[in-house]
Amino acid sequence: MADTGNEFSFEVVRTCPVTGARAGVLTTPHSVVETPVFMPVGTQATVKTMSQQELEAIDVRIILGNTYHLYLRPGPDLVREAGGLHEFMGWKRSLLTDSGGFQVFSLNDLRKIDREGVTFRSHIDGSSHLFTPERVMEIEHDLGADIIMAFDECIPYPATREYVTKSCLTTGEWAERCSGTHAKLNDGSQVLFGICQGSVYPDLRENVARRLVDMDFWGYAIGGLAVGEPKKHMFEMIEVTNAVLPRKKPRYLMGVGFPDDIVEAVSRGVDMFDCVMPTRNARNGTVFTRHGKVVLKNAHQARKFVPIDPECQCPVCRNYTKAYIRHLFQTGEILAPRLATLHSIYFYVTTMREMRKAIIENRFPEWREEFLSTYRNEDKSDEF
Amino acid sequence: MADTGNEFSFEVVRTCPVTGARAGVLTTPHSVVETPVFMPVGTQATVKTMSQQELEAIDVRIILGNTYHLYLRPGPDLVREAGGLHEFMGWKRSLLTDSGGFQVFSLNDLRKIDREGVTFRSHIDGSSHLFTPERVMEIEHDLGADIIMAFDECIPYPATREYVTKSCLTTGEWAERCSGTHAKLNDGSQVLFGICQGSVYPDLRENVARRLVDMDFWGYAIGGLAVGEPKKHMFEMIEVTNAVLPRKKPRYLMGVGFPDDIVEAVSRGVDMFDCVMPTRNARNGTVFTRHGKVVLKNAHQARKFVPIDPECQCPVCRNYTKAYIRHLFQTGEILAPRLATLHSIYFYVTTMREMRKAIIENRFPEWREEFLSTYRNEDKSDEF
Numbered sequence: 001m002a003d004t005g006n007e008f009s010f011e012v013v014r015t016c017p018v019t020g021a022r023a024g025v026l027t028t029p030h031s032v033v034e035t036p037v038f039m040p041v042g043t044q045a046t047v048k049t050m051s052q053q054e055l056e057a058i059d060v061r062i063i064l065g066n067t068y069h070l071y072l073r074p075g076p077d078l079v080r081e082a083g084g085l086h087e088f089m090g091w092k093r094s095l096l097t098d099s100g101g102f103q104v105f106s107l108n109d110l111r112k113i114d115r116e117g118v119t120f121r122s123h124i125d126g127s128s129h130l131f132t133p134e135r136v137m138e139i140e141h142d143l144g145a146d147i148i149m150a151f152d153e154c155i156p157y158p159a160t161r162e163y164v165t166k167s168c169l170t171t172g173e174w175a176e177r178c179s180g181t182h183a184k185l186n187d188g189s190q191v192l193f194g195i196c197q198g199s200v201y202p203d204l205r206e207n208v209a210r211r212l213v214d215m216d217f218w219g220y221a222i223g224g225l226a227v228g229e230p231k232k233h234m235f236e237m238i239e240v241t242n243a244v245l246p247r248k249k250p251r252y253l254m255g256v257g258f259p260d261d262i263v264e265a266v267s268r269g270v271d272m273f274d275c276v277m278p279t280r281n282a283r284n285g286t287v288f289t290r291h292g293k294v295v296l297k298n299a300h301q302a303r304k305f306v307p308i309d310p311e312c313q314c315p316v317c318r319n320y321t322k323a324y325i326r327h328l329f330q331t332g333e334i335l336a337p338r339l340a341t342l343h344s345i346y347f348y349v350t351t352m353r354e355m356r357k358a359i360i361e362n363r364f365p366e367w368r369e370e371f372l373s374t375y376r377n378e379d380k381s382d383e384f
Numbered sequence: 385m386a387d388t389g390n391e392f393s394f395e396v397v398r399t400c401p402v403t404g405a406r407a408g409v410l411t412t413p414h415s416v417v418e419t420p421v422f423m424p425v426g427t428q429a430t431v432k433t434m435s436q437q438e439l440e441a442i443d444v445r446i447i448l449g450n451t452y453h454l455y456l457r458p459g460p461d462l463v464r465e466a467g468g469l470h471e472f473m474g475w476k477r478s479l480l481t482d483s484g485g486f487q488v489f490s491l492n493d494l495r496k497i498d499r500e501g502v503t504f505r506s507h508i509d510g511s512s513h514l515f516t517p518e519r520v521m522e523i524e525h526d527l528g529a530d531i532i533m534a535f536d537e538c539i540p541y542p543a544t545r546e547y548v549t550k551s552c553l554t555t556g557e558w559a560e561r562c563s564g565t566h567a568k569l570n571d572g573s574q575v576l577f578g579i580c581q582g583s584v585y586p587d588l589r590e591n592v593a594r595r596l597v598d599m600d601f602w603g604y605a606i607g608g609l610a611v612g613e614p615k616k617h618m619f620e621m622i623e624v625t626n627a628v629l630p631r632k633k634p635r636y637l638m639g640v641g642f643p644d645d646i647v648e649a650v651s652r653g654v655d656m657f658d659c660v661m662p663t664r665n666a667r668n669g670t671v672f673t674r675h676g677k678v679v680l681k682n683a684h685q686a687r688k689f690v691p692i693d694p695e696c697q698c699p700v701c702r703n704y705t706k707a708y709i710r711h712l713f714q715t716g717e718i719l720a721p722r723l724a725t726l727h728s729i730y731f732y733v734t735t736m737r738e739m740r741k742a743i744i745e746n747r748f749p750e751w752r753e754e755f756l757s758t759y760r761n762e763d764k765s766d767e768f
Contacts, residue, residue: 327429
């Protein structure tokens with residue numbers, strides 16, 4: 001796969017003097033990614049319903065693939081034979097793979113967690129598999145994403161202090177083993193992020209973060225949040241962790257989230273995000289706009305011969321009406337989830353871009369206030 | 385809807401001196417359509433899996449909508465309120481609507497056919513409806529396609545000579561009633577095609593065609609073929625009908641078909657085609673190429689890291705491999721039917737364009753021979 005010729009780098013170009021918001025530039029061999037950035041989720045080597053050309057056209061610079069799913073189908077050997085995930089899926093820009101931790105810990109037929117790793121059953125055919133830190137590094141190396149994630153234990157919420165303490169020790173050990181294996185396998189085409197866990201215990205979060213900082217990862221993720229805990233805990237944990245993480249390295253809040261939560265997390269110094277929210281909700285007929293959510297399937301949309309958002313410049317709002325998209329949902333047409341997904345990803349991407357511009361122009365607090373008051377006034381979203 | 389400012393016209397610009405193949409230009413207020421042309425089927429105001437922008441990008445000039453389906457959902461009133469089907473679905477080029485005849489005669493819960501019309505039950509909610517020639521003209525007028533079709537009785541195959549004789553009388557009467565209603569409703573924005581039936585009885589086909597020619601329709605369709613009759617009958621019926629139809633008017637063979645059948649029908653003087661073949665087969669994982677069909681779901685595609693057809697210039701073959709598309713089918717991803725559909729429509733569109741060029745350059749018989757020998761040698765289709 002032709003790449004940009006760039007080496008990996010990350011630079012914070014501006015920090016908001018009032019909040020902790022940062023505007024940065026993350027460069028990989030495949031693209032320049034301006035942060036804060038939202039990464040659409042491409043679980044099975046495709047952002048559901050989208051083509052790679054559509055994502056490029058709305059200026060998506062990086063997408064995420066799920067190691068668990070790609071390990072099962074088509075398998076890391078096949079992806080390696082294809083020349084890696086970029087080549088396999090025909091995506092020329094940056095890629096990040098998660099570690100599979102979130103998925104294997106979500107499985108019901110999870111058999112065994114020990115210090116060695118996790119034995120689990122495939123959700124497809126029930127076959128038994130073992131993920132260890134070493135094996136996950138091999139798989140992510142075969143997949144060949146630009147950014148790869150260490151294998152961690154995702155702690156469900158709520159969890160006792162005792163359980164979290166023990167789990168954090170395991171995650172720390174696994175992070176070290178990942179780091180060691182990555183050092184052996186890496187040819188310079190990938191960088192590894194560590195994942196900070198710790199549930200909602202500030203001191204445990206702080207300890208894990210310190211331990212991972214000592215291991216000198218290229219970047220850091222905050223994991224185990226947005227799993228059911230109250231939002232104030234989520235934001236507190238972000239603050240505690242970011243206070244420890246080095247300022248010069250990228251920070252990635254995994255699995256978040258709603259547009260307003262992303263704005264709040266950016267305010268606290270987070271640079272990278274991923275979430276199935278815009279894509280999954282879109283397939284169910286709900287899209288995001290400046291004015292909050294719009295439910296396209298609702299009967300009252302039947303004669304709304306206007307775009308989802310008349311001010312939106314996305315390819316959907318420039319060409320289609322809510323009445324038409326509602327008809328497509330009613331009749332079960334594939335174009336329905338396509339248009340809804342494209343609109344919502346565009347909304348996320350442009351919101352991140354506006355946010356970044358506001359940070360650079362030293363007006364992030366004002367932008368945030370305006371965005372949140374408009375966004376949270378959902379009553380307006382269907383008034384067009 | 386902005387239109388081209390053109391009036392309706394049809395001109396045969398070249399006729400093959402050896403075969404009956406014609407190259408023509410059909411102009412509507414919405415686009416210039418070069419014939420022979422294949423019209424992708426957009427049953428429910430969408431060519432399944434495609435966006436209107438994708439169809440424009442591969443130079444589709446006209447698509448078809450199904451009156452039966454659009455009558456049930458979203459309903460002709462809603463489409464009229466939207467400003468017509470072009471406006472409703474955001475398609476700026478030409479549209480043709482069928483008459484619903486084929487669908488209502490395919491329904492199992494068909495209640496009653498008489499000279500007045502057809503009473504049928506909706507496949508969606510079982511509600512009862514009456515289609516008469518007058519009602520169908522009203523519906524097609526509300527839908528507002530450029531080209532609309534008269535309401536006919538689609539005769540199943542096989543049918544007795546007695547049944548067909550009687551049915552042809554009905555179709556003739558209905559054609560007159562359609563013509564009369566169209567004359568009243570039409571404001572110059574639509575043209576009406578008559579549909580020649582007659583099953584596989586050459587003399588009945590000839591009689592019906594003569595009767596319809598006397599009614600002076602703007603264009604003529606050949607219906608009731610490709611419904612299970614032997615191919616030689618199909619081609620004979622095309623020949624019999626085209627011998628009667630006026631040379632200066634467009635001829636549309638409804639529901640056909642396979643690429644090689646289209647070539648044979650063009651050889652016999654047909655100008656327009658529609659069929660669900662490329663789109664429906666694509667959704668099931670089979671695409672068309674110069675070398676015949678390719679089954680993308682097959683296990684042996686798993687490691688074919690090459691395009692469907694390396695010489696194809698379509699957006700799919702320029703960006704994706706068979707291995708990737710097979711993976712998408714395996715995992716049930718929406719991008720799978722999207723890519724397969726886009727490739728197959730592109731193949732049909734470009735084949736029609738090549739065919740037209742060959743007619744204009746007086747080398748259609750040679751082109752036909754080469755195309756058919758390559759196309760029918762399917763063994764080669766998976767050798768890339």
